[in-house]
Amino acid sequence: MRIVISSQPKLLNILRCVVRYRAQEVGFPETDVDWLTMAIDEAATNVMRHAYQNRRDGKVKLEIQAFPDRMEFILEDSAPKVSPEKVRPRSLDDVRPGGLGTFFIHSFMDSCHFDECFAGGNRLIMVKNLPRKVSGKDESTNQKS
Amino acid sequence: MKVQIRKVDQISILDCSGDVDLYSSPELREALLKEMRSGAASVLINMADVPYIDSSGIATLVEGLQLSRETKAHFGLFGLRNNARSVLELARLHKVFALFDDEKEALEKIPTIQPFGGL
Numbered sequence: 001m002r003i004v005i006s007s008q009p010k011l012l013n014i015l016r017c018v019v020r021y022r023a024q025e026v027g028f029p030e031t032d033v034d035w036l037t038m039a040i041d042e043a044a045t046n047v048m049r050h051a052y053q054n055r056r057d058g059k060v061k062l063e064i065q066a067f068p069d070r071m072e073f074i075l076e077d078s079a080p081k082v083s084p085e086k087v088r089p090r091s092l093d094d095v096r097p098g099g100l101g102t103f104f105i106h107s108f109m110d111s112c113h114f115d116e117c118f119a120g121g122n123r124l125i126m127v128k129n130l131p132r133k134v135s136g137k138d139e140s141t142n143q144k145s
Numbered sequence: 146m147k148v149q150i151r152k153v154d155q156i157s158i159l160d161c162s163g164d165v166d167l168y169s170s171p172e173l174r175e176a177l178l179k180e181m182r183s184g185a186a187s188v189l190i191n192m193a194d195v196p197y198i199d200s201s202g203i204a205t206l207v208e209g210l211q212l213s214r215e216t217k218a219h220f221g222l223f224g225l226r227n228n229a230r231s232v233l234e235l236a237r238l239h240k241v242f243a244l245f246d247d248e249k250e251a252l253e254k255i256p257t258i259q260p261f262g263g264l
Binding site: 008009010012013016031034037038041042045048049099100101103104107 | 204228232
């Protein structure tokens with residue numbers, strides 16, 4: 001499944017609906033669906049704010065792939081390269097506005113990394129393993145500690 | 146998202162409804178900071194009709210908390226849904242904000258909390 005939206009914050013709601021629908025369809029528990037939806041929303045928010053720097057005419061492409069044991073979310077933009085150093089999760093000890101989006105993504109996703117070989121923008125690859133009950137095994141997983 | 150402001154016994158209540166995300170959080174921010182700067186002694190945010198809040202919404206709440214320290218106002222949230230509460234817990238902010246189950250509890254306890262949020 002692939003969805004392309006322009007970099008307008010009012011369209012994030014559509015992205016969330018698509019992710020929620022697909023995660024439910026694959027069989028994630030409802031709590032995981034909420035976190036997954038938030039993680040992808042935060043990643044797209046980062047694209048709009050930091051990669052496009054609030055420009056509204058960029059493209060944000062999300063590709064969702066479901067496998068027997070996991071879901072992969074590939075988020076692409078055509079903005080200038082963002083340094084991964086600039087989007088590292090921050091310490092929670094410092095109570096201040098901002099900087100939590102990347103923390104939420106890393107908290108829930110099992111894997112999250114930029115494809116450094118991607119030319120012409122940024123490509124963020126996020127992976128969430130299915131709880132083992134859903135993927136045919138016998139344990140469940142949830143949010144990372 | 147919509148934000149409506151009402152007064153109950155000198156306490157300002159911001160009733161929010163709808164998702165709070167990158168698109169809508171500026172509206173909440175504007176209403177919250179305006180109310181704080183108007184000299185309100187106590188400000189509560191009603192989150193009962195907020196099904197989703199993202200990091201930009203959380204940032205707005207933290208900004209409100211910080212401003213409440215400057216203005217010596219009481220500041221709290223009530224009616225949070227489970228997912229919004231979970232987000233605050235994950236960010237370790239649930240002990241930073243004054244959180245109340247419902248409006249009744251919030252109105253009873255908000256005058257007793259320390260200004261700037263701590264219980």
